[in-house]
Amino acid sequence: MSASTPPVARHFRQILMWPLRLMPMRAGDQVQRHSEALAAITENNPWREQRDEFTGAPTDFHERHYREFVTFLPHVQRFLYGQGRSSATLRGYGESPIRVFRRHDIAAVRLGCEDGSTLDLTVQHIDLYFFYDVDVVLLVLEVYADDLPLPRVQELLFRFGRAFPAKWTNGDSNDSRAAQCMRSVQWLGRDGEVLAESDYGDRERYLRHVWEHRASAIGKHWEYLLSPMVLHHSEADGDIRYRQLEYHRQPKMTFLSFDDPFALTREDFVRLGQATQPDDGRPLPYSEEVMSEFERTSCYDRFWVPGRRSENASTRVICTGPSMVMVGMHGLSGYSDPQNGLLAEFRHQYFLIGLIAHFHRASLLMLMDRLVVAVSLLDADEADSRRRFKRSIRQTMEIFLRFSHRYWFGEVSKQSMAKDLFDMWTRNLGNDALYDELRAEILDMDNYLEADxxxxxxxxxxxxxxxxxxxxxxxxxxxxxxxxxxxxxxxxxxxxxxxxxxxxxxxxxxxxxxxxxxxxxxxxxxxxxxxxxxxxxxxxxxxxxxxxxxxxxxxxxxxxxxxxxxxxx
Incomplete structure (x- = not known):
């Protein structure tokens, strides 16, 4: 990439997917029904259940929705869309086990950049995805902007979407600020008013929260976005409580269109795919072996042939697991068309594929967390503790069994690109290994209970x-x-x-x-x-x-x- 004239992303679109564990509301209940509890909150609740095209009028169902539907295999279609859905049926496999809530009060997000400037991203939508019988929720935030230089895109991939700061600059001084984060994040309402703002600079709040609860706090702007749900380790009142499941950098999908995608260098693709720090003029410190391994395991080059420099071979997809980036040629109808091009498929088909992959990982982590909590609360010398332990383990085994038969898919599509991307997502997230590990742990627990x-x-x-x-x-x-x-x-x-x-x-x-x-x-x-x-x-x-x-x-x-x-x- 030339330092004087960096490539410009004519269209930038990003979808953040943040998986969270939902804590039980009623002890002993197998199915907690958090989505119903959220729908029942009438005061200060911006979330409203979102009905899709399958539950609306027939005139709202178009060919794009049809193409999305037929992308997936029948068992995945039943998971995503249900079977003979109606608003009066019970949550099960009459209708989809997914329930989506959306808020409409936030129109944009204003980001404070590293150079002191600000950047406004338009909010397409903000959703919560609940899943029947699994205590997991995914926060989905879709934003977009036009005409962003590549260094600014790299900065957004690196700094935006962090639940909390990992460290601060300037040590213990009063002017310290969060490192590796945006300087500020503000949610803007329909009239441009600031609804909530990040507090990454409040170092004492984050330090005290970890000291007091042995758990990390999250930014105030994220707390606002998720309300009326509240953080589990929080003094705020709320029946629906959540806790973090894994790394503080939220998984993301990014769509980029350039006038000439072939102008991007090998290092540019590595920075985009791994969401590393923006290009500062110095080469990446990676060896040739590391660069080759990245291209072998994370780059989908079925439609990418730089030597040919042809429009029909100008699309490259990078999927590292936590991050997925699609790069292609701006103005090309097969790529940039929001109704019939890859942009439409990115926002719908490939988003759903990523949603399934991250939902799988979040569910497995949630079940492993349940096992850890059950074992940590066990007092082998106390009869009541042993009974609670056995009950908790057996409930977790039953949930895992239902998850395996209802939600665990080894294959979601026969279409080549959709199939390959799901395989790449699953492999790079380590879902299969995580599933085998959890299954082995549950079998060990089951053998112990039977022996006892x-x-x-x-x-x-x-x-x-x-x-x-x-x-x-x-x-x-x-x-x-x-x-x-x-x-x-x-x-x-x-x-x-x-x-x-x-x-x-x-x-x-x-x-x-x-x-x-x-x-x-x-x-x-x-x-x-x-x-x-x-x-x-x-x-x-x-x-x-x-x-x-x-x-x-x-x-x-x-x-x-x-x-x-x-x-x-």
Missing amino acids: DSRRQNETLLRLTVVTIFGLVGTIVTGFLGMNIFDGPPTTLLGKIGAVVVVAIPTLVLTFYTLKKSSALSEFFDAVSDDTLTPRQKVRAFLRIWRPRSSAAGRRRNDRIAAAARTRP
């Missing part, structure tokens, strides 16, 4: 067996001698009741005492049945019944002694 249940059942059967053996002695004696060994009970009612009590109390005491000593008695029975033990060793096993068994270590020591005794000649 089997162990407890065996202990119960052992105790019942010991009690039955001792009860068998009494049964045989009374059966042989007859029930009325002594004279019959007194003829008075009070005397009969007294006789029952006199017999019942010793019987209960003996039964519970036998249960208390059942483990030691079972070991004595094992010793009696072991022909390798001498009579003296069997007597010792009998005497151990009344020895105190105060700890698991003592029980293990006795087990070792018994095992050693069995090995003696």
Whole structure:
């Protein structure tokens, strides 16, 4: 790229997709229905449910919507659009499990750039995507502008879309400001008024929040955008609470059109694809091996042939996972047409492909987070804690099972570009490896729960067996001698009741005492049945019944002694 005349992006469009975990509103409920809770808020709630072309009038359904629909395979169509949808059906697979809310009060975002200038981006729409039976929401923000120099585009990719600052400049001085972020971010209303502004420079707020909650705060402008939902680690009131799932840089999709896309250099594509710092005149510090690996794993060059310099081979797509960038020729109808070109497909088909890939990752991270929380709250010595742990693990297993059958797609389309991009997105996000890891962890948990249940059942059967053996002695004696060994009970009612009590109390005491000593008695029975033990060793096993068994270590020591005794000649 020439430093004097940098290429100009005739059209810049960016879609941020920020996945967040939704916290349970009601403990114990499998399906939390956060979207219904949001719809029920009537005061200070700018979000309204968005109906798509499938639920509107037939005249609003056009060929573009049809082309979008047929891009996907039938099982993905049911996920995205539902089957025989109507507003009266239940949330399930009658209609789509996706529920979208949109706010219309924000018209633009004003960004303070690194050189002190400001830049206004027009807001196309701001949406919240909820998913039935999965406690995840995706915030989607689409903005656009025209005629941006390439360095400004690189700055936006690098600095815009950060949930919170990673560090500040100038150390602890009073004039420190957030590094790697826009100087300021302001949401502008329909009349140009400032609705909310970032607070990246308030270093003390972010430091104190991490010190107090062991979790990062997010910018005030993002809190405003998500309200009336509130951050989980927040003192604000709100039933719908969210927390961050991963890195503070929000995933993004970027569409760029240039008069001559072939003017971009190899380093320009790397900076765009990896959303690195803008070009400062120095070459990238990457080796040739790193550059080649980037081009091999992240560049989709099916329609990119620089040597030919042909219009029909001037489109390049870069997908690193967190970032996707589409670069092509401005004015070319097949690329820039907002209704029939790649711009339309970028905003709809490819956006939905990216939405599915990021939803998959967010759902898997949410389920892994649930497992971590369940294990961290487990107190193995407390019965109530063990019961809560088992219930939480089994609920997570059920959610994972339903997620696998309802939402997990290995393939979304047979169209070459859509299919390849989904494969690239999934691979570079590491979704398959994350799925296998989560599945293995859940299977480990399931095996542990089954083993624990089997162990407890065996202990119960052992105790019942010991009690039955001792009860068998009494049964045989009374059966042989007859029930009325002594004279019959007194003829008075009070005397009969007294006789029952006199017999019942010793019987209960003996039964519970036998249960208390059942483990030691079972070991004595094992010793009696072991022909390798001498009579003296069997007597010792009998005497151990009344020895105190105060700890698991003592029980293990006795087990070792018994095992050693069995090995003696």
